[in-house]
Amino acid sequence: MEARLRLDRKAWLLLPAALTIGVAFLLPVGWLLSRAFTDPQPGFQNFELLWQRPVYMRVMGNTLWIAAIVTPVTVLLAFPVAHLMAHGSPQMRRWLIFLVLVPFWTSLLVRAFATAILLQRHGVINSFLLGFGIVEEPLPLLYNITGLLAGCVQVLLPFVIFPLYSSMARIDPAYMRAASTLGASPVRSFFRVYLPLTLPGLVTGATLVFVSTLGYYIIPAMLGGARQQMIAQLIQDQIATFGNWGVAGALSIVLLGATAVLLLLLQLTVGLKEIAR
Amino acid sequence: MIENVLELAGVAKRYDAVVAVDALDLRLQTGEFLTLLGPSGSGKTTTLMMVAGLQQPDAGTILLNGAPVTRLPPYRRDIGMVFQSYALFPHMTVRRNVAFPLEMRGLPKAEIARLVDEALALVKLPDHGDRLPKQLSGGQQQRVALARAMVYRPALLLMDEPLGALDKKLREQLQLEIKRVHRERGISVLYVTHDQEEALTMSDRIAVFNQGRIEQIGAPEDLYDRPATRFVASFIGDTNLLPGRSLGTSAGLCDVETAGGRLRAAVRAPIAPGVGVVVAVRPERLVVRPEGEGLSGTIVDVIFLGTARKYVVRLADGTECIALRQVSDPPLDLGNASVRVSWDIAHATAFEA
Ligand SMILES: Nc1ncnc2c1ncn2[C@@H]1O[C@H](COP(=O)(O)OP(=O)(O)OP(=O)(O)O)[C@@H](O)[C@H]1O
Ligand SMILES: [Mg+2]
Numbered sequence: 177m178e179a180r181l182r183l184d185r186k187a188w189l190l191l192p193a194a195l196t197i198g199v200a201f202l203l204p205v206g207w208l209l210s211r212a213f214t215d216p217q218p219g220f221q222n223f224e225l226l227w228q229r230p231v232y233m234r235v236m237g238n239t240l241w242i243a244a245i246v247t248p249v250t251v252l253l254a255f256p257v258a259h260l261m262a263h264g265s266p267q268m269r270r271w272l273i274f275l276v277l278v279p280f281w282t283s284l285l286v287r288a289f290a291t292a293i294l295l296q297r298h299g300v301i302n303s304f305l306l307g308f309g310i311v312e313e314p315l316p317l318l319y320n321i322t323g324l325l326a327g328c329v330q331v332l333l334p335f336v337i338f339p340l341y342s343s344m345a346r347i348d349p350a351y352m353r354a355a356s357t358l359g360a361s362p363v364r365s366f367f368r369v370y371l372p373l374t375l376p377g378l379v380t381g382a383t384l385v386f387v388s389t390l391g392y393y394i395i396p397a398m399l400g401g402a403r404q405q406m407i408a409q410l411i412q413d414q415i416a417t418f419g420n421w422g423v424a425g426a427l428s429i430v431l432l433g434a435t436a437v438l439l440l441l442l443q444l445t446v447g448l449k450e451i452a453r
Numbered sequence: 454m455i456e457n458v459l460e461l462a463g464v465a466k467r468y469d470a471v472v473a474v475d476a477l478d479l480r481l482q483t484g485e486f487l488t489l490l491g492p493s494g495s496g497k498t499t500t501l502m503m504v505a506g507l508q509q510p511d512a513g514t515i516l517l518n519g520a521p522v523t524r525l526p527p528y529r530r531d532i533g534m535v536f537q538s539y540a541l542f543p544h545m546t547v548r549r550n551v552a553f554p555l556e557m558r559g560l561p562k563a564e565i566a567r568l569v570d571e572a573l574a575l576v577k578l579p580d581h582g583d584r585l586p587k588q589l590s591g592g593q594q595q596r597v598a599l600a601r602a603m604v605y606r607p608a609l610l611l612m613d614e615p616l617g618a619l620d621k622k623l624r625e626q627l628q629l630e631i632k633r634v635h636r637e638r639g640i641s642v643l644y645v646t647h648d649q650e651e652a653l654t655m656s657d658r659i660a661v662f663n664q665g666r667i668e669q670i671g672a673p674e675d676l677y678d679r680p681a682t683r684f685v686a687s688f689i690g691d692t693n694l695l696p697g698r699s700l701g702t703s704a705g706l707c708d709v710e711t712a713g714g715r716l717r718a719a720v721r722a723p724i725a726p727g728v729g730v731v732v733a734v735r736p737e738r739l740v741v742r743p744e745g746e747g748l749s750g751t752i753v754d755v756i757f758l759g760t761a762r763k764y765v766v767r768l769a770d771g772t773e774c775i776a777l778r779q780v781s782d783p784p785l786d787l788g789n790a791s792v793r794v795s796w797d798i799a800h801a802t803a804f805e806a
Pocket of ligand 1: 468471472473491492493494495496497498499500647
């Protein structure tokens with residue numbers, strides 16, 4: 177009660193940030209979204225168009241599908257890393273945190289190019305595979321689903337690693353010892369004790385990845401192929417190429433709606449409180 | 454029934470340069486309550502961990518119910534363990550926690566429900582089954598941990614300072630509860646504590662640990678009345694230690710020259726003349742009188758303890774010793790210029806210093 181009152185009186189401290197967000201974000205976004213209902217004329221014709229033209233449905237389906245693949249792959253890769261970070265030696269923890277953070281200090285564009293260099297027809301991976309005679313022909317790794325997945329997963333890994341780490345670090349190793357003395361084999365104590373206790377971090381991380389993937393632009397544009405076109409690329413196309421602000425707004429509303437529904441589901445299951453913690 | 458539920462033979466464990474447990478032999482009789490007592494770092498937890506299978510010994514063998522288990526992982530050993538931190542699974546209700554070991558053993562649902570009810574009744578928490586561990590007090594959590602560790606009737610129950618995190622009142626109450634459960638279930642218990650009072654209260658036998666070895670093992674009275682080493686004498690209960698020099702041993706009694714005069718004390722093995730010794734006497738065995746036989750000294754302090762008075766007596770050579778007298782005995786004056794301190798020879802023990 178006391179704390180709340182004090183917070184309220186100091187709420188004016190939020191003003192600068194609130195103004196910035198209002199002017200630089202809410203206003204233009206609101207304006208774009210409103211175009212869905214007003215451009216070129218008032219009504220729902222833009223949403224009908226999304227429904228009628230197969231290309232829109234295909235891209236939206238694509239986007240969901242890609243996010244649905246990226247998410248489990250990222251979680252599976254992040255899990256052992258986060259585990260080592262939480263329960264390895266302090267030295268191991270320092271190194272891993274450093275290594276996971278390095279990409280954060282690097283521009284997304286640079287990382288996308290780096291991935292492209294790795295994956296291209298005569299890139300590092302193909303040279304290696306050819307050099308050791310593992311393949312005869314260079315593998316097509318770039319401008320297709322492989323390149324897109326590699327790019328998304330490498331960029332998004334930290335977003336799962338850190339929430340998972342924070343959940344895992346709170347798991348007392350005594351729980352696993354106790355489970356063992358109570359008759360649980362390592363596999364069973366993993367599934368019955370460890371995994372459930374990592375769920376808050378896991379769900380948080382997975383949601384972050386899923387939602388981020390839904391709205392990705394640079395990665396699919398640079399590493400994916402034409403068949404992996406995603407919703408953000410479509411929005412960009414509509415505006416930059418066709419000047420079609422109405423359809424772009426409608427697509428944005430769909431994207432925003434999907435995100436909102438996801439967060440709502442999350443709130444109902446794990447609770448956002450858990451995430452904020 | 455097998456006589457010894459647990460047998461350790463030559464068990465040793467070292468961490469790098471530190472010898473945590475050194476060639477340990479230990480037998481626990483079926484149904485017995487045995488306590489490992491010792492100062493911090495003496496190897497109690499390490500011993501318990503090796504029995505549980507959570508640590509691998511470097512040498513030696515461990516028999517559980519007569520069968521070697523030295524190389525078996527914990528989940529293949531028929532043991533239950535209670536941890537100091539309780540280690541209740543935070544995402545499971547009390548019922549689910551207690552049911553966990555039974556589910557691991559694949560018991561039918563109805564049987565599990567029955568055994569869980571029974572175990573929760575035994576630890577007096579029959580109505581708390583649907584709570585989460587964090588909704589219980591520390592003492593209640595420890596009861597749940599106890600219920601969980603014995604609901605499947607393991608051959609041996611291990612407890613590592615289970616009451617260490619609780620306040621004194623609650624600790625004493627739970628000591629009695631654990632004793633009651635031990636009695637009612639007839640379960641064998643290997644208990645660890647560094648609290649000597651706790652060990653004396655609860656145990657059938659106590660093994661006193663020091664630097665990875667057992668100094669002495671025996672019934673509480675044995676350790677208290679007939680300590681085998683100076684370490685045991687000073688670790689268990691309060692004791693007076695008087696320095697002196699041996700004048701020779703005969704018939705299990707050693708003559709000792711101290712600064713305050715000559716005296717005699719029981720010894721386990723003869724001590725050659727000239728060897729430095731300490732003589733240990735319990736405060737309640739000291740007799741303090743205004744005059745008569747014994748070492749002379751002066752009373753420097755009197756402390757009222759409720760049921761007894763504690764007298765601090767400074768002997769002629771400057772050593773201070775403590776004497777306890779019942780409050781029903783007439784008090785001695787602090788101003789008494791000189792008193793005599795004596796004891797029954799049977800209650801003094803001499804050790805090589
Ligand atoms: N994991 C470990 N790594 C290195 N040394 C250890 C480890 N565990 C214990 N030791 C050392 O082994 C010795 C015995 O430790 P142990 O934990 O068995 O003592 P304890 O009798 O249980 O003490 P306490 O009463 O403090 O719990 C100590 O010197 C301790 O420092
Ligand atoms: Mg210990």
